[in-house]
Amino acid sequence: MILKLQCYDLDVVYIPGKDMFIADTLSHAKFKSQEKDEELDKTLNSLSEDLRVHCNFLVKSINVTDKQLEKIKIMSYVKNKWPHHKCQVDDVAKVYFNFQTDLHVIDNILFKNNSIVIPKSMQGEMLSKMHEGHCGISASKNLVRGIIFWPSMNADIENFIRDCQTCLKYSNNNSKQPLHPHNIPNLPWEKVGTDLFHFDSKTYLIVVDYFSQFVEIALLNNSSNSQSVIIHLKSIFARHGIAKQIFSDNGPPFNSAQFKSFCDDWGIEHKTSSPRYPQSNGLVERTIGTIKNMLKKSGSDIYLALLNFGNTPKSDGISSPAKLLMSRNLRGVLPMSKNNLNPKNVSIYKEREKMVVRQGKMKYFHDRNARPLSRIKTGDRVVFKHKPKSDLWVPATVVQELVPNRSYRIRTPEGVVYERNRVHLKKVEQGSGQQMVVPPSEPPEQQSVAQPLGMSTPVSSGRPRRQVIIPTKFKDYELYTP
Numbered sequence: 384m385i386l387k388l389q390c391y392d393l394d395v396v397y398i399p400g401k402d403m404f405i406a407d408t409l410s411h412a413k414f415k416s417q418e419k420d421e422e423l424d425k426t427l428n429s430l431s432e433d434l435r436v437h438c439n440f441l442v443k444s445i446n447v448t449d450k451q452l453e454k455i456k457i458m459s460y461v462k463n464k465w466p467h468h469k470c471q472v473d474d475v476a477k478v479y480f481n482f483q484t485d486l487h488v489i490d491n492i493l494f495k496n497n498s499i500v501i502p503k504s505m506q507g508e509m510l511s512k513m514h515e516g517h518c519g520i521s522a523s524k525n526l527v528r529g530i531i532f533w534p535s536m537n538a539d540i541e542n543f544i545r546d547c548q549t550c551l552k553y554s555n556n557n558s559k560q561p562l563h564p565h566n567i568p569n570l571p572w573e574k575v576g577t578d579l580f581h582f583d584s585k586t587y588l589i590v591v592d593y594f595s596q597f598v599e600i601a602l603l604n605n606s607s608n609s610q611s612v613i614i615h616l617k618s619i620f621a622r623h624g625i626a627k628q629i630f631s632d633n634g635p636p637f638n639s640a641q642f643k644s645f646c647d648d649w650g651i652e653h654k655t656s657s658p659r660y661p662q663s664n665g666l667v668e669r670t671i672g673t674i675k676n677m678l679k680k681s682g683s684d685i686y687l688a689l690l691n692f693g694n695t696p697k698s699d700g701i702s703s704p705a706k707l708l709m710s711r712n713l714r715g716v717l718p719m720s721k722n723n724l725n726p727k728n729v730s731i732y733k734e735r736e737k738m739v740v741r742q743g744k745m746k747y748f749h750d751r752n753a754r755p756l757s758r759i760k761t762g763d764r765v766v767f768k769h770k771p772k773s774d775l776w777v778p779a780t781v782v783q784e785l786v787p788n789r790s791y792r793i794r795t796p797e798g799v800v801y802e803r804n805r806v807h808l809k810k811v812e813q814g815s816g817q818q819m820v821v822p823p824s825e826p827p828e829q830q831s832v833a834q835p836l837g838m839s840t841p842v843s844s845g846r847p848r849r850q851v852i853i854p855t856k857f858k859d860y861e862l863y864t865p
């Protein structure tokens with residue numbers, strides 16, 4: 384350079400680059416043809432051999448010849464020049480307009496950065512291939528990121544996997560639902576819960592008061608039919624009075640005509656819980672667990688254990704079930720003074736206040752790890768757990784909402800009707816995933832085979848970019864867009 388400048392008489396003055404506007408701007412401008420060639424060379428050099436093989440496979444499998452590819456508008460845009468405005472772009476290629484700078488054609492394959500752009504006719508097949516191991520949505524997106532691309536790929540992956548019958552069949556349990564506790568009754572023995580339970584080859588009837596939590600059990604002598612249950616309930620009601628409301632599951636014998644008739648005759652309102660979801664009859668289920676433990680540990684005399692249970696005060700300063708129900712301690716095997724056996728009035732109002740506080744605390748701790756499930760409508764496709772402890776989910780359709788977002792009546796494809804709690808149902812998204820498995824044949828003109836290059840740069844997620852309008856004063860330059 385010094386030799387070349389010897390023929391000139393120059394004064395060299397230092398000027399910072401920021402003050403040399405014209406020279407600085409021109410130094411960034413490149414000849415269009417030169418840049419294209421450099422990009423192509425760089426891409427071709429970095430394209431690995433196996434990718435080339437795969438590209439060739441794609442082209443062969445969709446049976447698109449070079450001549451047909453030329454007809455595809457997007458290929459034409461990428462190879463030549465995109466219109467300045469999106470409205471001037473052919474409809475087929477509009478969706479690619481916002482990331483036109485990422486698109487390149489190599490060996491008649493369209494790339495977006497270094498991801499092969501998959502034609503619509505092959506997208507269903509690609510979804511099936513990427514989901515062969517039945518990985519989750521995130522894993523599937525990670526698997527194909529930077530490898531293949533089409534504009535709605537992420538949404539299609541989500542729909543496809545949400546609709547995958549195999550994934551649904553083996554999917555995880557629903558998360559815990561927030562607690563919906565029963566209202567605490569205003570009076571003792573106003574509302575009772577009842578159920579049957581089995582222990583040591585025997586069947587018992589249990590009745591629990593929702594206010595005092597006083598428990599009655601009755602051995603059913605191997606007969607759990609309606610008549611036997613009704614007789615024992617009558618006996619219990621004869622001792623404590625007739626409950627205003629009785630809560631049970633809706634299985635036998637509580638769903639029988641005799642039981643309904645009994646409730647009607649005795650002026651009892653009968654309410655039922657979701658089948659196979661014992662949490663909705665939580666007090667009774669918890670009490671059954673307690674009683675079974677007593678039966679295991681107490682040997683032959685369960686009734687003495689029950690007596691102690693009735694005399695034991697609850698936590699949070701709440702009086703014992705016996706005091707809440709009968710205003711007195713019951714004489715047991717422990718020595719008890721006459722004073723302690725004297726009936727004493729219990730303030731039902733204050734006791735109820737303490738119960739409300741305790742219930743609030745229980746809900747708070749339970750709900751910390753709970754999440755409400757979305758509501759399901761009649762006609763929605765679902766999968767349900769035929770047996771709560773099974774890992775398998777079975778397809779069905781919702782035919783009736785029994786309790787809003789808690790209990791539903793559903794019908795299987797075989798026509799069998801079940802009732803299930805919301806926690807044992809999963810809504811099946813009405814996605815198009817399964818339909819994409821068998822792609823429709825399309826004319827080559829509508830295929831968007833494409834392509835890109837930049838091997839070193841991971842492909843973007845396909846999110847549309849803001850359209851950048853270049854000022855007209857720069858129309859003669861091809862500007863660098865980061």
Ligand SMILES: [Zn+2]
Nearest residue numbers: 517547549550
């Ligand atoms: Zn799957």
